[in-house]
Amino acid sequence: MKFFENINNLNEYFNIESRHPLIDIRRFEDLRSLIPMKTEPTVYGFYKISFIQNFNVFMKQGKTKFNGKNGILYFVTPGQKYSCTSTVPWEGYQILIHPDIFKKHLTEKNINAYSFFSYDVNESLLLTKEEENTASFLMNESWDELNNKNDNFSIPIVLSYISILLNTSERFYSRQFDTRKKMCNQLTNDFIKLLTTYYSDRTDQIAQPSVFFFAEKLYVTPNYLSDVVRHYTGKSALNIIHDHIIEEAKLLLMSSSKSVSEISYTLGFEYPTYFSRLFKKKTTISPSEFRKSVKSI
Numbered sequence: 001m002k003f004f005e006n007i008n009n010l011n012e013y014f015n016i017e018s019r020h021p022l023i024d025i026r027r028f029e030d031l032r033s034l035i036p037m038k039t040e041p042t043v044y045g046f047y048k049i050s051f052i053q054n055f056n057v058f059m060k061q062g063k064t065k066f067n068g069k070n071g072i073l074y075f076v077t078p079g080q081k082y083s084c085t086s087t088v089p090w091e092g093y094q095i096l097i098h099p100d101i102f103k104k105h106l107t108e109k110n111i112n113a114y115s116f117f118s119y120d121v122n123e124s125l126l127l128t129k130e131e132e133n134t135a136s137f138l139m140n141e142s143w144d145e146l147n148n149k150n151d152n153f154s155i156p157i158v159l160s161y162i163s164i165l166l167n168t169s170e171r172f173y174s175r176q177f178d179t180r181k182k183m184c185n186q187l188t189n190d191f192i193k194l195l196t197t198y199y200s201d202r203t204d205q206i207a208q209p210s211v212f213f214f215a216e217k218l219y220v221t222p223n224y225l226s227d228v229v230r231h232y233t234g235k236s237a238l239n240i241i242h243d244h245i246i247e248e249a250k251l252l253l254m255s256s257s258k259s260v261s262e263i264s265y266t267l268g269f270e271y272p273t274y275f276s277r278l279f280k281k282k283t284t285i286s287p288s289e290f291r292k293s294v295k296s297i
Contacts, residue, residue: 001042001045001081002040002042003042003044004044006045006098007020007021007023007024007046008021010096011024011025015034019150020155022097022100022101023098023101024094024096024146025093025096025139025142025143025146025147025158026094026143027092027093028052028089028090028091028093028094031094040086041081042072042082042083042084044079044080044082044096045098046078047075047095047098048082048095049075049076049095050074050092050093050094051071051072051073051092051094051136052071052074053071053091053132053136053222054090054092055071055072069130070126070132071127071132071135071136072124072125073172074121074125075117076117077117080117080118089260093139093140093142095142097162098112101155101159105156105159114169114170115223116173116223116224118221118222119223120220120221122220123220123224125172126176126178127172134168135188138162138164138165138168142162145158146158155273173227177228177231177232178229184228184231185289187229188232190218191214191229191237191240195214195240195241195244196244198244206266206267206268207263207268208245208267208269208270209244209268211225211226211237211239214237226238243250246282249279249287252266253290253291254291260275260276260287260288260291263287264276265273296297
């Protein structure tokens, strides 16, 4: 597995001149003789945005296959393992952004705030024709500004284009969740079902339920699961998990003689103080106060 700590390292590997140490924008057609159509697993120390206009393979989510016939956008976050295989040379653009650039240039929204950077490639954004045109325009303007203008205004202007691209990508993902309503609803329902039976189905040592646990069971990334669940329920997956834990806690407080500490361990909390803090945050009273209020009725 290869690791490239910064953009200069990557460009030196492919013998490419760096335009800027913290940001790089390339057209795939200019890289065809340099980058193989099949790459081994690679980890970057920076963000990667790829817009592929002639994406030529099927992606599978669950039991459903999708064809990105109008092009796709996919995002890679620092530290995420990435590899790709293509049967034809790609057309489109690639943007590389090192997180240090945001220490010097503040944009409307920092790049690490966009959850889709932690999605898997099979959770990529499959664009409509109109969306493809928008992405193509913003990518081309960014590329032209960085490669042809290159003055003191260029980096802020490029980051503004990228900010628009990322904000519109959030809109595009919302549209994609809607157009795949059946599949996304099923994912949400499967998550709720697994959560509902979490404590009764566990035969091993109980751990506090987590978004990561359910995402792994459902073969999606944690951020993708949470975003889909939020889209269809208005709540994040973590918030729903916490609500379920509190309901389970209330039942135990009302029906069992276990101490608050014992109940916290039963629910998977390593420390009773964490359980009590969550319970009070959700109900405004402590577990002991809740138990007393129920007994007084």
